Amino acid sequence: xxxxxxxxxxxxxxxxxxxxxxxxxxxxxxxxxxxxxxxxxxxxxxxxxxxxxxxxxxxxxxxxxxxxxxxxxxxxxxxxxxxxxxxxxxxxxxxxxxxxxxxxxxxxxxxxxxxxxxxxxxxxxxxxxxxxxxxxxxxxxxxxxxxxxxxxxxxxxxxxxxxxxxxxxxxxxxxxxxxxxxxxxxxxxxxxxxxxxxxxxxxxxxxxxxxxxxxxxxxxxxxxxxxxxxxxxxxxxxxxxxxxxxxxxxxxxxxxxxxxxxxxxxxxxxxxxxxxxxxxxxxxxxxxxxxxxx
Amino acid sequence: xxxxxxxxxxxxxxxxxxxxxxxxxxxxxxxxxxxxxxxxxxxxxxxxxxxxxxxxxxxxxxxxxxxxxxxxxxxxxxxxxxxxxxxxxxxxxxxxxxxxxxxxxxxxxxxxxxxxxxxxxxxxxxxxxxxxxxxxxxxxxxxxxxxxxxxxxxxxxxxxxxxxxxxxxxxxxxxxxxxxxxxxxxxxxxxxxxxxxxxxxxxxxxxxxxxxxxxxxxxxxxxxxxxxxxxxxxxxxxxxxxxxxxxxxxxxxxxxxxxxxxxxxxxxxxxxxxxxxxxxxxxxxxxxxxxxxxxxxxxxxxxxxxxxxxxxxxx
Numbered sequence: 001x002x003x004x005x006x007x008x009x010x011x012x013x014x015x016x017x018x019x020x021x022x023x024x025x026x027x028x029x030x031x032x033x034x035x036x037x038x039x040x041x042x043x044x045x046x047x048x049x050x051x052x053x054x055x056x057x058x059x060x061x062x063x064x065x066x067x068x069x070x071x072x073x074x075x076x077x078x079x080x081x082x083x084x085x086x087x088x089x090x091x092x093x094x095x096x097x098x099x100x101x102x103x104x105x106x107x108x109x110x111x112x113x114x115x116x117x118x119x120x121x122x123x124x125x126x127x128x129x130x131x132x133x134x135x136x137x138x139x140x141x142x143x144x145x146x147x148x149x150x151x152x153x154x155x156x157x158x159x160x161x162x163x164x165x166x167x168x169x170x171x172x173x174x175x176x177x178x179x180x181x182x183x184x185x186x187x188x189x190x191x192x193x194x195x196x197x198x199x200x201x202x203x204x205x206x207x208x209x210x211x212x213x214x215x216x217x218x219x220x221x222x223x224x225x226x227x228x229x230x231x232x233x234x235x236x237x238x239x240x241x242x243x244x245x246x247x248x249x250x251x252x253x254x255x256x257x258x259x260x261x262x263x264x265x266x267x268x269x270x271x272x273x274x275x276x277x278x279x280x281x282x283x284x285x286x287x288x289x290x291x292x293x294x
Numbered sequence: 295x296x297x298x299x300x301x302x303x304x305x306x307x308x309x310x311x312x313x314x315x316x317x318x319x320x321x322x323x324x325x326x327x328x329x330x331x332x333x334x335x336x337x338x339x340x341x342x343x344x345x346x347x348x349x350x351x352x353x354x355x356x357x358x359x360x361x362x363x364x365x366x367x368x369x370x371x372x373x374x375x376x377x378x379x380x381x382x383x384x385x386x387x388x389x390x391x392x393x394x395x396x397x398x399x400x401x402x403x404x405x406x407x408x409x410x411x412x413x414x415x416x417x418x419x420x421x422x423x424x425x426x427x428x429x430x431x432x433x434x435x436x437x438x439x440x441x442x443x444x445x446x447x448x449x450x451x452x453x454x455x456x457x458x459x460x461x462x463x464x465x466x467x468x469x470x471x472x473x474x475x476x477x478x479x480x481x482x483x484x485x486x487x488x489x490x491x492x493x494x495x496x497x498x499x500x501x502x503x504x505x506x507x508x509x510x511x512x513x514x515x516x517x518x519x520x521x522x523x524x525x526x527x528x529x530x531x532x533x534x535x536x537x538x539x540x541x542x543x544x545x546x547x548x549x550x551x552x553x554x555x556x557x558x559x560x561x562x563x564x565x566x567x568x569x570x571x572x573x574x575x576x577x578x579x580x581x582x583x584x585x586x587x588x589x590x591x592x593x594x595x596x597x598x599x600x601x602x603x604x605x606x607x608x609x
Binding site for chain 1: 346393394396397400401403404405407408409411412415416419530531534538541571572573574575577578579581582585586589
């Protein structure tokens with residue numbers, strides 16, 4: 001007899017953790033859409049968010065979700081400055097040059113964090129960490145729900161920004177055709193800085209939302225998140241925000257279901273396997289428009 | 295070209311004399327030579343064929359594991375097991391390349407990370423094959439001609455031989471038809487196709503050769519470590535280190551990987567006391583500097599300047 005309760009339990013966990021993956025993926029895909037480059041430091045931005053929450057919790061005793069009000073603007077400003085003063089210098093070089101530059105940024109962030117905080121994994125204790133509430137027979141973790149809700153709020157905000165404001169229109173125009181956008185008077189350098197800032201703010205939000213659940217450790221966690229973000233975005237198709245959200249949910253569900261019904265030691269491998277298969281069979285992503293290859 | 299051969303011979307002699315100085319830094323020498331070999335092998339694919347792989351630690355791991363498991367569980371002598379590992383690496387690279395060369399630019403790099411990561415998880419979880427997360431320990435090795443392979447000096451000469459083989463092969467290829475085909479594909483795939491070159495075949499050959507040579511170095515590394523842990527050797531950071539060594543030194547050049555390896559390993563050693571485990575900081579800072587100031591890499595910029603001067607004189 002198939003156990004429906006545990007199936008829906010796993011499904012709900014998968015969807016909620018997937019929402020956070022979606023948040024990470026959306027930032028990466030947004031940056032890819034405008035910059036046409038993959039940001040290797042994205043996962044390290046997530047880890048920066050985690051440490052941000054850890055520091056404010058340790059020094060001022062703030063709740064991690066309270067630090068979001070500081071972390072989001074801080075992430076935006078740092079990201080925009082990084083684009084303006086560092087990455088803008090190589091934006092017109094070959095795409096892989098930009099990728100290598102972000103790889104360098106990633107190594108610098110990870111190793112500076114290692115120098116400052118040491119290799120010990122760090123986390124934040126919140127009183128509601130083990131709290132759950134029941135929907136029927138399914139138990140939902142409070143922390144996971146908060147993470148899911150924070151993701152939802154940020155994604156709605158991003159949607160409104162992109163579709164209802166002048167800046168959002170300029171961002172979409174730049175993503176679609178940079179030269180065309182410049183011709184109609186959009187300052188694409190400024191838009192790129194804004195987008196990189198937004199990408200970093202989204203990554204930092206995901207990090208803060210995850211810290212009550214996961215441990216932050218400087219070197220390995222960042223690379224893992226970058227990889228997950230790649231998986232999420234490639235599943236959906238690079239540069240497509242709606243698809244990244246679906247990709248994130250899909251990754252969360254695949255991981256949780258794979259871990260509980262197959263072998264849990266391979267939890268991280270299931271997503272990667274799906275990722276490689278999608279790359280090979282449909283490199284434009286599950287929802288991407290197929291482009292005929294010559 | 296003969297000048298490059300002379301440089302190689304000169305370096306070989308200097309390298310062979312180095313242990314006689316009784317230097318205390320013999321393990322640093324081994325690291326430099328291993329990284330030189332890996333980076334030179336990576337350069338065949340990443341520099342000459344222009345395919346940026348971030349999964350070469352898989353081949354290092356393959357070589358190291360087959361040598362270690364062969365020695366500790368089956369009593370196979372390392373010179374046989376290293377040949378086995380090269381064969382396995384060649385097959386792996388052929389399948390891997392066949393699957394992923396349809397992908398371009400960032401997609402190819404991403405697929406290499408994913409495949410390498412899957413291999414790492416397999417190495418950690420399939421304990422019957424690899425000793426699992428706790429690793430494999432080589433406790434005894436045969437003594438060919440009475441040479442103790444656990445001796446650091448012997449390992450140094452193995453690493454020297456390995457680095458020389460990879461540079462020698464690169465030198466051999468660079469002036470042959472295959473070398474020109476590789477450069478043509480890297481510079482413009484469409485134009486290469488128009489000239490009658492099949493880019494997929496050329497890239498596949500480069501990948502197979504690159505993978506086999508990396509596995510050979512992995513075997514030497516396995517003997518050098520004599521204790522192998524999957525999460526250390528199948529590490530994404532090792533793949534990144536190998537790739538950055540070449541890019542900092544100069545992609546598509548003959549001496550770039552060696553210069554990069556010497557610079558990065560020695561810099562890493564100098565800063566080891568200051569940064570402890572964070573010594574990859576050096577790689578991060580250097581890659582940013584190279585990208586902003588010397589986009590062709592150290593040796594690449596030098597060669598570029600030489601070539602320009604030559605043409606300027608002629609004009």
